[in-house]
Amino acid sequence: MRSLFVHTVLLLLVVGQVRSLNPSLNDDLLGLIVFKADIQDPDGKLESWNEDDNSPCGWMGVRCNPRSNRVTELNLDGFGLSGRIGRGILQLQFLRKLSLAKNNLTGSLAFSLAQLENLRVVDLSQNNLGGPIPGNFFSQCGSLRSISLANNKFSGHIPDRLSSCFTLATLNFSGNQFSGLLPSGIWDMQGLRSLDLSSNLLEGEIPKGIEGANNLREIHLEKNRLTGEVPAGIGNCLLLRSIDFSDNSFSGFIPSTMQMLTLCNNLNLHKNSFLGEVPEWIGDMKSLESLDLSENRLSGPMPISLGKLQSLKLLNLSKNSLSGSLPESIINCVNLVVVDVNQNFLTGKLPSWLFGLSLQKVDFSENNLNGNIDASVKSLTDHSRRSLLVLDISNNSLTGEIPSALGDISSLQYLNLSRNSLTGGIPDSIKNLKALDVLDLSNNQLTGSIPMKIGDAVSLRKLWLEKNFLSGDIPASIEKCTPLTSLILSHNSLTGSIPVAFAKLTNLQTVDLSYNKFSGTLPKQLANLAHLISFNISHNQVQGDLPAGGFFNTISPSSLSGNPSLCGAAVNKSCPAVLPKPIVLNPNSSDSNPDSIPVNPGHKKIILSISALIAIGAAATIIIGVIAITVLNLRVRSTTPHSAAAFTLSGGDGFSSSPTSDGNSGKLVMFSGDPDFSTGAHALLNKDCELGRGGFGAVYRTVLKDGRSVAIKKLTVSSLVKSQDDFEREVKKLGKIHHRNLVALEGYYWTPSLQLLIYEFVSGGSLYKQLHEVSGNSLSWNERFTIILGIAKSLAHLHHQNIIHYNLKSSNILIDSSGEPKVADSGLARLLPMLDRYILSSKIQSALGYMAPEFGCKTVKITEKCDVYGFGVLVLEVVTGRRPVEYMEDDVVVLCDMVRGALEEGRVEDCVDEKLRDKFPPDEAIPVIKLGLICTSQVPSNRPDMAEVINILELIRCPSEGQEELV
Template identity: 65%
Template sequence: MQFGYFLFLLFAPILVISTDPAAFNDDVLGLIVFKEGLKDPKAMLSSWNEDDETPCNWVGVKCDPTTRRVSALVLDGFSLSGHIDRGLLRLQFLQVLSLSRNNFTGTITPDLPRLWSLQLVDLSENNLSGSIPQEFFQQCGSLRSVSFARNNLSGKIPDSLSSCSMLATVNFSHNQLSGELPSGIWYLRGLQTLDLSNNLLEGEIPEGIENQNDLRELSLQENRFIGRIPEGIGGCLLLKSLDFSDNFLSGRLPDSMQKLSSCTSLSLQGNSFTGGIPDWIGGLKNLEILDLSANSFSDWIPKSIGNLDSLNKLNLSRNQLTGNLPESMSNCIKLLDIDMSHNKLSGHIPSWFFKMGLKSISLSWNNFTKGNIPALSSTSTSYFGLQVLDLSSNAFSGGLPSSIGGLSSLQVLNMSTNNISGAIPVSIGELKSLFILDLSDNKINGSIPSEIEGLISLSELRLQRNFLTGRIPTQIDKCSSLTSLNLSHNKLAGSIPSAIANLHNLQHMDLSWNELSGSLPKELTNLSRLFSFNVSYNHLHGELPVGGFFNTIPPSSVSANPLLCGSIVNHSCPSVHPKPIVLNPNSSGSNSGPSSQNRRHKKVILSISALIAIGAAALIITGVVAITLLNMHARHSMSRSAAPFALSGGEDYSCSPQNDPNYGKLVMFTGDAEFADGAHNLLNKDNEIGRGGFGVVYHTILRDGRSVAIKKLTVSSLVKSQEDFEREVKTLGKMRHQNLVALEGYYWTSSLQLLIYEYLSRGSLHKLLHDENKKAILSWRQRFKIILGMAKGLAHLHQMNIIHYNLKSTNVLIDCSGEPKIGDFGLVRLLPMLDHCVLSSKIQSALGYMAPEFACRTVKITEKCDIYGFGILVLELVTGKRPVEYMEDDVVVLCDMVRGALEEGKADQCIDPRLLGNFAAEEAIPVIKLGLICASQVPSNRPDMAEVVNILELIQCPSEGQEETE
């Protein structure tokens, strides 16, 4: 708002108007009428009194000192709600109207610009809905700045916008505006700032931008724009900030961009730009931020990048860049943040790289193979500011430099997945600010130094998959901020220190696959925040603790410790029974002989055993009853939580959650949002068509006759906040591809979230392959079409930097033309964090499709996991068999079976017998081999999906181009 008000001060004309008392009363009347339609919970407008002769002393009201007429109404952040009343139209000399950061609802009043002196309108950060009215800009007079940002506006940007020749600032960002940009948008010759980011705008960016001689800021990020950047962009000579990120733009960067010598920020990430990074980039001498990440740029990094001596942030990650880091980069003396991760860079890291005074360095997921990690001099001031150092997933060797403790400001140190050897230097304890330490998947040996107690800020410690020996140091309890501890797959010995129980913030602990012995400390039950726990494959013994998280952990968490006992492992602990009653052998009576005594002895023991059994049975019955009652209560609660949506047809779903917590927000990206049978039938059990790890799916019909599938998410306790949820869902809604199931809309309340998808009546690939009641059999040509289509859909997801995580045959749907569509993609983005434990609990039904990496709880999950699942799907389609099949005396793993047959030269015997020889062997065998390569145990051996598509197109026989009808 301050910027807008400065505009008002710059452009406000000097007015000389008569001071008619009646005019003062007109201002008072207009504001009082406006106030009457508002809710003012904080009494911010208490000074507004209708008996006053002038409103000039009211809160939020400013008057012209000469005329004493209201010139500005600034009520930003007053927590006001209600509609923007037409009473404001009485303020005939109003120049600034700023109502941002409130809770105004309803639509935009089209008559506001009738106030001929109005120069600035800021209605941002409210809950306004509907479309932007055409009339608003047909009478815009002297309007110079308008902002409707962060509302719920929909529809198209009105063509009349181009008629407001005085406009200098336009901000419609963070809404749901759709359609194409008006072709006359560039007729606004005085335009200085245009922000249309975070909407659903589409089509190509119209030509004519070269006419914008005054344009300083252009933000079109997070929309659906396609095509190339207009060649005329170079005509915007005063442009300082250009942001086209997260769209679907493609092609090479136009050469005219080299004329943007005034540009300080250039953000093009998340598109599909190709070719090399142009050499002229070094001519943009004023650049401070350059972000070209997540595109398809290739070739070497140009040496001219060293000319950017004003650059402080450089992000070239997630491209296909090759070669070395250019020596010229040492001239970028102001560079603070550099991210070159996920490329194909190679060679060694030059010594000067660590002497540039950088704060953040990320070179992960490259091919750096030469030399050791550079030594870090503890006396060099260049290192003192380094906060993030990520060199993971390369091939560095040698040991960690002993001087690493000199990085006193370091917060994140990630050296995982390299070939680092030697011991952890004791100087590691000097990193008092360290938040994350990840040295996993290396060859580090020796013990964990006790100096680790110095890491007082440490939240995550990942040392898994090394060769560490010795004991877990008791001093680890000094790391009181620890939330995640992973020491798995080492050779640690000794007992688990009870001091770990002092880590009260611990949420994840994995000590599996070591040589730990002794019993589990009972104090561990005090870890109230622990979410996942694993001590499997050790030498632990004794009774498992009872209480706390130990009451709910799965048996796999403590498996392969044969001497552990307790109900979790189904192994009773030896206990001391009460001594049996021994009868006096000298007592008289007919039953006093030795045989009689033994019989009585057995009878007493039998009675005690019977009592124990009866008591155990009673406890089991009580538990079953309790669980049943809890389930009934849960179902009752879920039905109540769904109640706000289960209304009769025609109800208003647009009510704001801030106004009424019982109502949610229903958004359709396209089309009508009404349901033909009313919402009361929407979540009917009879309409259920599927279930999965993330929710239940129902079928319903929209008012316009369209069928849609509704997924009711059952992870409400894990779903992010509404703002995060809507941002992620909008991103998924932009994912349009012929081989992806389209997301049509969503519904949100704090207790109920629905996703609305296109409906595919033919069902899933799993149903077509394995449903015995299906009469039709997929031909080889149809199967190949499905394989190729899945590959294209998955390649598109990966190009957009989305990992599926849950690829399986039930999540691949087939449309009426036989084209596959991948569904349920990106749902893990709705979780608060991509935690392995959470993921495994949500995708446990994907048995056989999950890559081996999922077994390593903190190994970074990448798109290679999807490629593994794709490989299994390929084998499933070719063979017609499930990934894992349970026989009477054996378990058959599809991947192992096919690999064995291939090694024996019998691959053709794996092909689905239902094809009866009607398949192209010259296609089928290479496809089998491709499936096995994709399902390799080693992630780096799996090809990228773009490569898979190319391979499949090469495999496809030219004579088979004509597809069969289904």
């Protein structure tokens, strides 16, 4: 490609001489060859472009004038091209249409297409082009009729010179990052028929003079930051057919001049701040097919004139403060498909006449409707039974029984009758709803049992029946609802045992059976539900042991509480046929290990069961390992004086090292510099210089002769059964990993009985101390956010190097003098002889609460997603200031479960560290908490990767980048 480019450039250098011989041949052909040299063509779409041809008119995507043989059209839409748009295009002096849409082109528009005097149509949409538009881009556009730069990454202001393009009919700059005001002279383009500037960052008011754009057919300004009132002059644009000003901050009243727009078929003012009533004159816009005035501040009754809109298909007046009832005149809107009036103050009964229309969606939720719905549904016509897809009348004051006629709506996909005062039973006719995807009858006063043939509703994905008075067993036929992902039956009086049929619902993710009267044991087959993330059976009469494996190895104790006959590790109660556990850990022991789990100091004799994260069988391995570590450490201490005293230095190739023939001497390697350890070596024997102990060994601070401090980790021998060659190979790999948020590994020392890792010394202490031990001034919200983002960046860097940390916890996060976090112990698990999950568990058991659930399940592979889980716990710890696991007098509080419960109850703000008081932005803190919960998903594949986490965090901190905030 490079040689081709050079060749074509040389040809262009003599183009002046060639042009005199045959300009019609060479200008176009050479221009296209130069254009091709600037792009990549992975799919080979431009293989027919051969520089040896006499004419380009037969090339793919090229059209010529049959008389002059000059190129008039270049259409390469969807060719999969990448690279930049080069200046070769400027050779096509007779080009009338340039269309390069739906490719992967990058770069900016470095030159003006105005040099192509015959150019009429430009379409560069759906690429990755960016940067500002050059000021001279529209300096000469006398022939330009249509330009589209939609869905790229252009930024900056829209050039004022645009207004000089008097012949421009279509302008589409949507889906970019343009900012600032609309050009003041934009309406001077009197030939403009279609204007689309939607989905940008534009602000300010609509410029005056819109009445002059009397050829305008479409105007789309949605999803910007525009303010002020809509100018009354818009009513003079009598040819307007589509107006979309949604998702802005327009205010004032809807201008009455709009009633003159009798050709308009689409009016969308959704999500603004318009005031007043829905105007009576709206009925004069008789061509309207779609009317969306939702999410404004409109009040009062709806006008009877809505019935004049006989072409109307969509009516959306939701999320206002409208009162009264839906005008019966709407029965004249025979083409109506959608009626959405949710979240208003409508009263009266559900209109029966409404069901005589062929509607697809009816949403009256969150109003003040009352009365019986049976009479309303009886008005269903045969056609409406086949057309209605969505019926939502939830959160009203409706009474009476659920009409069996609902079962006749064969097309129904979504039925929500929740939060009313409905009585009676669930009609058997529900079984006829073969297309039903969501059924929500929760928060009513329903009695009786779940229909025996509920399984005939074979498309059900969500079944919510909680907070009723239902009784009886769960029908075994539910096994036929194989798409079911969410089953919520809590707060009823259901009895019997949990059916084995659940095991056939392989898509189940969330199950809540709490506060019922279920008995018996849980079927062991439930352990095979691979997608399960929540299973709540609290406050029932379930007994026996839990299913072994899968989700149930890590089930939250709060999901099991209130079942006194349940036994097993998860409820810290031995089953009668199972021997007691051979080991327990006391979290209030006097161990000086700073990595141990922190507890409330006033409580004693609390037993901690670690089986929630580590299989019970591993306990015996752990205790044997502890004994072995103790014995080997005693041996290490006896050899330390000799080994430490043997430090010497000599030059090396790229490293500083000290091999010696003395049996008691070792090999010291520094990755940079030439420090002298003759002073610091003795500090290894001084208990006063010890900084802490963890799963891989003790850490000491040593001061070198040049005054520089380093941290030395003395590894426990039992953690290193690798050979010296293996050890050195892995450590050197770790020494090459550098990141501002990782503690730098500066060197190592090796003897068969003593291994040391030499790290940079970080003076600010650990994140654990900052959060849980430092009194007085606590970390501010900005400091906490910086810490979270820094940890995320360090993990992303590690994962990019194919290194899993395995041992994330707040005591392994150090804070430097500038407040930046530095992650310690990165990659130390690579020094183990094998990455066996039980060996890992024994090494990092002090990280209980941070460990991903897959550590307890042999069938789930350990990947980077276990770091993501630990990161999620760290996020919650940083925001809440609480430890991952806290031990009360007679309870254990797991941070993830506590925060998740608070979120479900709508009080997540209460979880933010009380030390911050009101000194935190909720619009940042709440999304960060939600991100932490997403990262701690029970299913690894549901967790984002760290690169995605960084993008989300940066979006939370800077939501002005034109995207939605995390919700």
